[in-house]
Every structure is written in C-alpha cells, then in structure tokens.
Amino acid sequence: MNVSTTERKIVGPHGEIPVRVYAPTAGERSVSPRLGLVWAHGGGFAGGDLDMPENxxxxxxxxxRGLVVVTVDYRLSPLPDGESTGMPEVRRFPYPVASEEVTAAFTWATTSDPTVPAANWALGGASAGGNLAAGAALRLRDTGRPLPRALMLAYPVLHAALPPVPTELVAKVRALPPPFNFGAEQIAAMNLAYVQEPGALAEAYAFPGGHDLSGLPPAFILNCDSDSLRASGQQFGVELAAAGVEVIVMREPGTSHGHLNDPDDPAALRSITRIAEWLTRSTICP
Incomplete structure (x- = not known):
C-alpha cells in the first residue's frame, strides 16, 4: 500500500500548529480507512521534528498498514540548564503549551477527516510524545470531550521523578554508552526544564503517573529493554490496571531508548508490527 502526505496548519490554543497527515493509497486511488492515530514524536520535550524517523x-x-496518521509539530520546551543544540536557537515554550497542542490536534483530527469516524481515532506518542499523549487523554477526559479509542505509548516518560529502577535494569543501563545510559538525575533535569516551575511537576497533565487514571481508554505501553524509562512505563501500567483500565505492557527485547528512531534496527520493525496489530485488533475497535 502506498502513502500520501499532506502538510497542514491547524488552529491551536497558542497559534497555528503544523501537522502532517499520512493516508494510505492504492496506486493513484485513495482508500477509505476506518482507523486513525494522532502521533507525537519524542525528543525530551525540547527536540525532535516531523522529519525524524520516530515521526x-x-x-x-x-x-x-491502513491507518491514517496525523503527526504533530508541537512547540518545543526550553532546554535543561547548560545544554545546547548547537543550532541557531528558536523560541521555546514550557508546559502546558505542547500538551495543549497535542490535545488540540486530536480534537481537530476527530472532526476534520471524513475517512475515519470520530470514534475511531487513537492517540499515541514516543518518549516525551508518550507523555504528551497521556496528558492530553486526561485533559480530554476531565473536560468531557471525546476520548481516543486507545492510547499507544512507546517508551514513555510519565512520572515527574523516575520510579525505582529494578536491579536487572540498572545493570543493563550502566553497560550502555552515552547518551543511552541516562539515569534519574538527567530525567529530573529534563522534566524540570519542560515545566520550568517546580510546582507544575505535580500536575496530572504534565506528568500523569501517580494521578487518577480512571476512565482512560485501553492502553498499550511498549518499553525498551535497556532503558531507565522502562521503570516509568512499567509503573504506569500498574497504575492503569489499578484504575480499572485495560492495559498491555511489553518489553521489546534487545532495545535501548528510542529504537523507533532507527529504522535499520530490526527491533524497530518488530515494534511497528506489534503497534499496528494492537491498534487494529477487534477488541478496541468500535
């Protein structure tokens, strides 16, 4: 199946939001999919764009594989103190800007694409994008707006402070080269840079972990094998289950954080297959 792409700019709460829509086609003819996904890339809240492989x-x-995918070029947050991209700096926006923009993109998708019924849109993201997707789902729930039919979270960062890391995972992470061997201190610095105000770390829309998760849709959490953030994904799975939410948590063997950003890694394609199969399974389809 071929894929067409369309660049759009949609109205958002902080100005226009660039989005890219990926739609399946059969030759020159578009097809009429029943399912859609709004997807947010990762990058530590402060990096990433629509052209990175993870997007x-x-x-x-x-x-x-037959889904319409809307990817969101949300506004990036400030960098942690002392960090630099080495590129000309752009204007940066702390929480809640990116979270609100992902929420707006989901609402736009459910009301603007005639090929996908409004109730058939899922919401997801990778790493920081997984955080934005989960926070957006909570905001949609609390404001009485339509929820996604499913949440797809790939190696997400969901807690303001990294939950305890299992001993077997500590050893795996220590064996990794930089920058993949990051730990609790680096994650704490990233999270604080995202929100800027320490008090905001406790807000559910900023870091959903540890908050009321009842009423959220079915979720699939795909963790990396050797990744400190696996502790967050695993803990969030426990919290979802305790809240009565249907959840699957799995670990992709032989992977480190961000493996979806490396298409040459066979594990990335395995993960794509898992994601697509879960998103299209009948039990979460209306």
Missing part, C-alpha cells in the same frame, strides 16, 4: 518513518509504516 516520519513510524507514520509511514503505520499508514502502509
């Missing part, structure tokens, strides 16, 4: 390659792979 573009992932979206194309899922569109080839």
């Amino acid at each position: 573009d390659w992932v979206a194309r792979q899922l569109a080839q």
